[in-house]
Amino acid sequence: MQQTVLIVEDEAEIARFIQQLLEKEGFTCLHSRDGNDALRQFQTHQPPLIILDWMLPGIDGLEVCTRIRKLAGTHDPYILMLTAKGEEFNRVIGLSTGADDYLVKPFSPMELVARVRALLRRSLRQEAKSQVYRTVHFSVDLDRHIATQQDNGTAKDLDLTAIEFDLLATFLSHPGRAWSRTHLVEKLWGNDFFGEERVVDTHVARLRKKIELDPSHPQFIKTVVGMGYKFEDDA
Secondary structure, eight states: OOOEEEEEOSOHHHHHHHHHHHHHTTOEEEEESSHHHHHHHHHHHOOSEEEEESSOSSSOHHHHHHHHHHHHTTOOOEEEEEESOOSHHHHHHHHHTTOSEEEESSOOHHHHHHHHHHHHHHHHHHHHOOOEEEOSSEEEETTTTEEEEEETTEEEEOOOOHHHHHHHHHHHHSTTOEEEHHHHHHHHHGGGOOSOTTHHHHHHHHHHHHHOSSTTSOSSEEEETTTEEEEOOOO
């Protein structure tokens, strides 16, 4: 089945190279040269994956990523940030805006294709599931891709990125289990992960901000010193 990828890149040669590379692998490609057009194309075509350059004319890639996450709703795409900025600080910034993965220019063509396939396989695996996880204050419907939180007896839908949704679902699937960063990486990205395990910390911090009353003193997502995290939701 063909899948659509939106390439947001202002350098024509790089955009053309990526498009030719992905079309050769069987993907359908759309192209935007600036942030405003990227937002329009996202709303029109709802692609499952976006390759997003950091440095764009007008609205930069970070702002585009932030706005897409606010617009996404039920059509929450995977976002692969593509940029020449490779320092750890910049990687954290890119991921904190809602990007799912990060690739630094110059990149290996094989690695780009592998990362695209890994993200889209993750999407297909989620679509194939039909299951609901529940705890005292939370529920995650994998089939409808809806996460809710009970707050004073009222259920509210959570506005989560794709990775945050998968992370919460993983936690709810085994409440009380201690997860190492390695295990969480395997659950979230599978065997195709190329980055650093500490990327999990960024997504946990973002999820805490959305579900914890005080993220600095979490009630639900607890840190397991020297290992990783566990989820607790007792009555």
